[in-house]
Amino acid sequence: MKESKFVKGIVIGAIAGAGLSLLDRITREDVKYKLRTVSSDVKYYSKNREDLKMKLQEKADQIHTVYNQFSQDAQYLSDKVDELKTLTPQVKTLVTDTKDAFVHSKEEYKTIVKSEEDQFKMPVLPEEVYEEKGSSFS
Numbered sequence: 001m002k003e004s005k006f007v008k009g010i011v012i013g014a015i016a017g018a019g020l021s022l023l024d025r026i027t028r029e030d031v032k033y034k035l036r037t038v039s040s041d042v043k044y045y046s047k048n049r050e051d052l053k054m055k056l057q058e059k060a061d062q063i064h065t066v067y068n069q070f071s072q073d074a075q076y077l078s079d080k081v082d083e084l085k086t087l088t089p090q091v092k093t094l095v096t097d098t099k100d101a102f103v104h105s106k107e108e109y110k111t112i113v114k115s116e117e118d119q120f121k122m123p124v125l126p127e128e129v130y131e132e133k134g135s136s137f138s
Contacts, residue, residue, distance in 0.1 A: 022028050045052040 022031065
């Protein structure tokens with residue numbers, strides 16, 4: 001019993017809301033226009049059922065195409081997420097190995113550069129070579 005009162009209340013509320021909204025002149029004119037349009041469409045499609053079938057088939061094809069595209073996109077994204085989950089540990093390992101290689105190479109480069117600097121180092125000459133003849137700094 002309570003369900004029927006609930007449904008009745010919804011219907012009465014909808015009718016009351018529609019009636020109140022029709023008090024506005026612009027709303028009334030808009031409703032009249034839409035009713036005329038729908039009425040003429042119903043009359044046209046009742047006489048030309050093939051046109052209605054064709055339009056419905058076009059809409060169904062559009063919806064089907066959108067659904068297929070969405071499914072393909074969802075599958076593509078799912079595959080990429082799975083691929084990323086697989087690659088993440090590999091990339092982490094690769095980055096760690098690369099960092100270790102650079103640290104190791106850095107130490108090797110330091111020793112190479114140090115040995116080359118030692119090889120090309122100018123010998124230290126005694127101070128008297130730098131002194132000019134005839135000048136005194138004292």
